[in-house]
Amino acid sequence: MATATVNSECDSFIHRIGRMTLAFIEGLGGLALFFLDLLLWLTTRLPRRAVVLPCMYQIGVESLSVVMVTGAFIGMVMAVQSYDQFRYMHLETNLGAVINIALVKELGPVLAATMLAGRVGCAMAAELGTMKITEQIDALRVLGANPIHYLVVPRFLACVLLIPVLTVMADAAGVLGGWFISTQVCGIDSLHYWNHTQAYIGWYELASGVAKSMFFGAAIAVVACQRGFNCSAGAEGVGRAATEAFVYAFVAILVVDLFLGIVFNAIYPFLGLSTASLVMSAPHQAPGFVALWT
Amino acid sequence: MNAEPLIEFRNVGRRFGQQQVLRDVTFQIAPGESVAIIGESGCGKSVTLKLMIALLAPSTGDVLLNGRSHFERSERELTRERLRFGYVFQQAALFDSMSVEDNVAFGLRQNTNLPRDEIAAIVQDRLHEVGLPPSVCRKKPAELSGGMKKRVGLARALALSPDIVLYDEPTTGLDPIMSDVINELIVQARERRTITSIVVTHDMVTVGRTVGRVIMLYPLPRLVDDEPQIIFDGTPDEAFSAADPRVYQFVHGQAGERLQEMAMR
Numbered sequence: 037m038a039t040a041t042v043n044s045e046c047d048s049f050i051h052r053i054g055r056m057t058l059a060f061i062e063g064l065g066g067l068a069l070f071f072l073d074l075l076l077w078l079t080t081r082l083p084r085r086a087v088v089l090p091c092m093y094q095i096g097v098e099s100l101s102v103v104m105v106t107g108a109f110i111g112m113v114m115a116v117q118s119y120d121q122f123r124y125m126h127l128e129t130n131l132g133a134v135i136n137i138a139l140v141k142e143l144g145p146v147l148a149a150t151m152l153a154g155r156v157g158c159a160m161a162a163e164l165g166t167m168k169i170t171e172q173i174d175a176l177r178v179l180g181a182n183p184i185h186y187l188v189v190p191r192f193l194a195c196v197l198l199i200p201v202l203t204v205m206a207d208a209a210g211v212l213g214g215w216f217i218s219t220q221v222c223g224i225d226s227l228h229y230w231n232h233t234q235a236y237i238g239w240y241e242l243a244s245g246v247a248k249s250m251f252f253g254a255a256i257a258v259v260a261c262q263r264g265f266n267c268s269a270g271a272e273g274v275g276r277a278a279t280e281a282f283v284y285a286f287v288a289i290l291v292v293d294l295f296l297g298i299v300f301n302a303i304y305p306f307l308g309l310s311t312a313s314l315v316m317s318a319p320h321q322a323p324g325f326v327a328l329w330t
Numbered sequence: 331m332n333a334e335p336l337i338e339f340r341n342v343g344r345r346f347g348q349q350q351v352l353r354d355v356t357f358q359i360a361p362g363e364s365v366a367i368i369g370e371s372g373c374g375k376s377v378t379l380k381l382m383i384a385l386l387a388p389s390t391g392d393v394l395l396n397g398r399s400h401f402e403r404s405e406r407e408l409t410r411e412r413l414r415f416g417y418v419f420q421q422a423a424l425f426d427s428m429s430v431e432d433n434v435a436f437g438l439r440q441n442t443n444l445p446r447d448e449i450a451a452i453v454q455d456r457l458h459e460v461g462l463p464p465s466v467c468r469k470k471p472a473e474l475s476g477g478m479k480k481r482v483g484l485a486r487a488l489a490l491s492p493d494i495v496l497y498d499e500p501t502t503g504l505d506p507i508m509s510d511v512i513n514e515l516i517v518q519a520r521e522r523r524t525i526t527s528i529v530v531t532h533d534m535v536t537v538g539r540t541v542g543r544v545i546m547l548y549p550l551p552r553l554v555d556d557e558p559q560i561i562f563d564g565t566p567d568e569a570f571s572a573a574d575p576r577v578y579q580f581v582h583g584q585a586g587e588r589l590q591e592m593a594m595r
């Protein structure tokens with residue numbers, strides 16, 4: 037019988053590509069199984085309030101200031117960077133629409149999620165990783181608690197439920213920051229600034245940004261907790277788990293953002309809302325990108 | 331052994347990636363026995379404990395509890411069976427974010443519907459049993475010394491009144507006096523209850539004081555092909571006077587040919 041053997045010491049370019057591909061598929065599979073386990077526990081039994089509330093405090097309350105400061109500065113930077121371009125075209129009163137739609141639809145949710153991935157995702161991965169290597173996760177199992185149920189479900193719930201609040205706060209801070217620079221520094225008339233903003237931003241824009249943020253929160257929690265649970269031994273292992281948690285969560289946020297952007301744009305015409313704000317350059321037309329995908 | 335074994339290892343092997351740690355390990359432990367598993371670092375002692383309590387699954391062979399394989403049990407059943415065990419971890423594995431009281435009460439809160447004051451009373455009782463004052467209740471594990479952490483770990487392991495207590499290197503890293511305290515607590519825990527104790531240790535003082543039977547595992551890379559990994563199974567007295575130089579050298583702390591091996595490198 038013919039047998040095929042693989043020399044594990046081969047290190048050609050093709051072998052390396054093969055190993056990386058296998059590691060990627062294995063990693064993705066591990067993440068999917070971890071998520072399924074989490075969903076199973078989420079639908080079976082919710083954790084106690086005493087376990088969830090500290091997570092909510094850590095993830096929501098303690099992240100609020102940093103998210104708002106980031107949001108405010110992004111709004112201000114956008115105003116500073118865009119003002120000259122719009123002034124040359126005598127469209128400076130449209131600045132409000134540009135800044136605020138970008139903030140509400142994209143920058144607010146993505147930046148709040150990025151800050152959360154950096155501040156909370158890394159901390160979760162490091163905490164769970166430390167628990168793993170000091171056998172605290174084994175201790176939970178010995179004492180009759182399921183680690184996914186006890187450690188991951190509360191963090192997942194806190195991320196998913198509180199990131200919309202953080203996003204709204206980031207949006208609000210960014211809108212105010214943009215308004216401050218545009219009107220108080222650049223001298224744009226406040227009434228026109230808000231009028232243009234109102235014309236282009238509706239509930240759908242706000243809701244789609246907030247809805248996206250919930251998916252970002254889920255991605256951060258799943259990736260960070262999974263990295264923590266798969267942490268290798270030692271301080272180096274914990275450090276690597278924290279770094280991987282941020283990097284993988286950030287990539288996940290961008291990938292999810294792309295697909296959700298496509299989905300939300302695709303379902304927009306079916307909601308019977310005005311299409312005014314979807315494509316600012318041609319508010320009276322059905323958006324081209326939507327047509328492409330529907 | 332006349333009684334039906336409480337724990338049985340049948341040709342158990344365990345591999346981590348490319349590294350084989352246990353191979354073809356077979357032994358039985360009867361109810362009420364006190365057994366020490368000894369051996370060099372890396373020979374698979376702690377892995378053996380984790381296989382007993384189904385924190386790890388064997389790569390080959392089978393682990394049975396009361397005659398029933400862990401493989402035959404659902405995850406829910408395994409969770410229930412694990413509550414029959416108390417586990418004293420090597421580094422205590424206390425939950426950092428919780429106070430001592432919450433650590434000891436954790437299993438009771440998680441698995442019983444006892445009222446709060448009854449749980450508090452059990453916690454005080456267990457802390458008293460391991461010689462800790464009530465004032466430690468509010469402290470966090472980071473505020474405790476190594477010996478106190480071990481004692482809190484023991485109190486937590488005993489809180490659910492287990493049938494079987496597993497000790498993973500209970501005296502490692504402690505000074506001789508604290509080691510003696512821990513040894514005494516292991517003996518007392520066994521005398522106060524009808525429990526089976528399994529102690530993984532390098533410490534031959536612990537072996538001499540706390541157990542009636544010794545199993546010695548040998549690291550696989552040092553065994554010749556097909557030689558059993560358990561190279562000794564007998565009483566502590568037999569271990570101290572063993573004819574096998576590998577057992578004799580280990581229990582008497584003699585490096586033997588290891589020094590020659592190091593010199594040759």
